[in-house]
């Protein structure tokens with residue numbers, strides 16, 4: 426049985442977002458015209474040598490052919506896979522047996538008793554990476570470990586400075602970054618006594634080393650973990666030199682990593698034809714720029730999967746506050762358990778770009794509109810009527826248009842009043858970012874993130890305005 430949807434439809438041509446680089450092999454010719462070109466060419470040659478070494482190692486270990494159609498080279502996204510032969514849509518271009526994907530079983534069992542509390546899979550793999558790093562040249566993975574991005578080359582927001590994070594203060598990613606950092610700190614404090622107990626295995630591991638290892642694991646293995654069952658989730662291979670690690674993300678690609686449970690292999694099937702030398706990319710997932718930035722450290726200039734997380738709460742001064750809260754919770758509307766384990770009164774919703782302002786299309790999530798209808802009630806009678814209506818229908822609360830038009834408009838205006846300040850904040854932040862001509866990778870990422878979220882918020886606002894006008 427295969428996990429992951431098979432390629433939805435095959436296309437004969439898929440435009441890639443950036444010009445394609447040639448495949449790795451012609452790059453070994455050194456250019457004598459410019460020293461920069463010569464340095465780049467020699468880096469490419471070195472990459473090719475290391476990649477070939479790695480491919481033959483992997484092949485030997487797997488005992489089967491991994492890929493006869495791909496080679497590793499450099500692209501605008503760093504290392505990448507290129508077609509070394511003509512590829513047809515539907516060809517299996519990469520096939521890696523589970524047995525060469527090392528598992529988190531490599532987590533040293535002797536440190537287990539020293540853990541303050543259990544830690545997640547990514548933290549376990551980060552520990553495996555730290556142990557290999559400590560081995561230095563004695564590690565079987567030394568070549569690849571030395572090629573891993575350094576901390577200052579990674580752009581996940583957990584590595585952004587306070588000033589850099591200010592650029593995205595208006596985005597929910599700002600808070601999510603702090604939450605993620607707090608989670609990593611918690612994982613590290615659970616691991617620390619164990620790591621300190623084995624200085625010969627790990628050396629002196631500081632929080633920043635662990636954070637770096639954690640980010641390396643999550644940005645490289647995540648695409649694998651999407652498809653591969655948990656016992657096989659990522660591996661040392663995935664960390665620093667697994668062939669999948671060379672695949673870059675194209676949100677418009679229909680090729681994804683598949684997991685064939687019956688044959689115990691992970692594979693990639695081409696979603697279209699590729700000419701020799703073309704870069705081969707896959708879709709890591711239907712990820713928004715927020716997810717890409719937090720977990721992988723990059724953004725797309727235009728991301729169709731962009732979305733915005735919205736937090737809603739009933740106003741404290743509302744005399745019906747407690748009753749509304751209970752009513753919402755009894756009807757299973759999204760409830761949040763905060764970091765300290767308490768039931769938060771807040772609810773979180775995700776909105777995506779609303780394609781049409783005319784009322785057609787996805788609109789605003791029904792659950793969010795229902796939430797606002799409940800919040801807009803001003804009497805116990807109204808709330809009772811909503812409960813009765815829910816019981817008489819499918820049990821879901823406030824899913825129907827309110828019979829009182831003014832109240833229906835009020836409910837949707839409540840949402841508008843939530844979105845408008847967010848739009849203003851995003852707008853203002855973007856103006857500041859655009860006022861500077863100085864280019865910085867992180868500033869560009871902040872812009873991509875804010876622009877995508879602004880697009881989503883504006884589309885939602887237009888939809889709501891139109892809806893309210895229509896009812897009027």
Ligand SMILES: C[S@@+](CC[C@H](N)C(=O)[O-])C[C@H]1O[C@@H](n2cnc3c(N)ncnc32)[C@H](O)[C@@H]1O
Nearest residue numbers: 502503504644645670671672673674721722723
């Ligand atoms: C699995 S690795 C892919 C190989 C990577 N290019 C390398 O040199 O190691 C994932 C990383 O590649 C980069 N990347 C992948 N797809 C990208 C894209 N569409 N735009 C920008 N960077 C991308 C990001 O840095 C990401 O964290």
